[in-house]
Amino acid sequence: MKSVLKIFYRPPFIGVLAFLLVFISQGLGHTLWMLVSMIFGHDYQYLAAFILGLIGLFLLFVGMKKENEVAATWLGYFAAVLMWTGWVEYSFHFxxxxxxxxxxxxMQSTTGIMMVTLSYFFFNKETRCNFFKWFHRNLRLSTGKPTSGYKRNYAAITAMETIYVMWFFYIILYLLYEFAGDRSPVTYTFFFFNSIWALFLLFRLAKFWNVTRAVRYAIPTALIAFASYEILLRWDILSEIWLYPKEYVFELILISAAISFGILIAVFTPEGEKERLARASNKNG
Structure with missing residues (x-):
């Protein structure tokens, strides 16, 4: 069993596994939304959604106290998904x-709020976001060198990054559908370049050795890819099984079990195992 698990400690499995976990969990987030509506009905769904957000807040609190980077990262991610589903999506529906x-x-009316608040993260000198740093480096927008010895809280960072990336793509897709149309040349162009971007990031992700970095890199990568997936759904090319839990009970349970197993593999990877294998690989090379 241990030898089998070691497969997941190496590229490309580390990055690809992290990508699949995030991508599929986005779909399961839609399933969660549907289940809350189905189980609690119109009268109690908003109360249930509020509690769902509180659970996400609790996960964030636990994650921010975690020393284990992988566990903290996953807790931050799922905290963001629950808070977004419970507090953001349901508040819009309410x-x-x-x-x-x-x-x-x-959703479209929050564009200005997103841009204003995003400016804080964009100009934050402590950011390690490659996308932001590209602009800092090439357009001379850096506000200074990162603070030496600054300790990052991975749960908080992951939660905020996840929320903002989801928020950004929700707005982009809604604006495309509203002002250009879902089958306009603009939407086709966006789909083409967005898919190329996702594939490029996935190619880079497949080379990662470190689980924590792979998960944090996989989150925006999977969310970018999920935006292209959403467009395919809009074009009726694919069927969104996530919204039909009654019809796909077995499939969704199986997917959820696989996702849970994958996260356990990532969280309980022995400390330093990736680095040891990386050194061994470099020595053999």
């Missing part, structure tokens, strides 16, 4: 029902 306005208008 006020949509209250005002009899379509949900997409509420």
């Amino acid at each position: 006020y949509s029902d209250l005002s009899e306005t379509e949900v997409r208008f509420f």
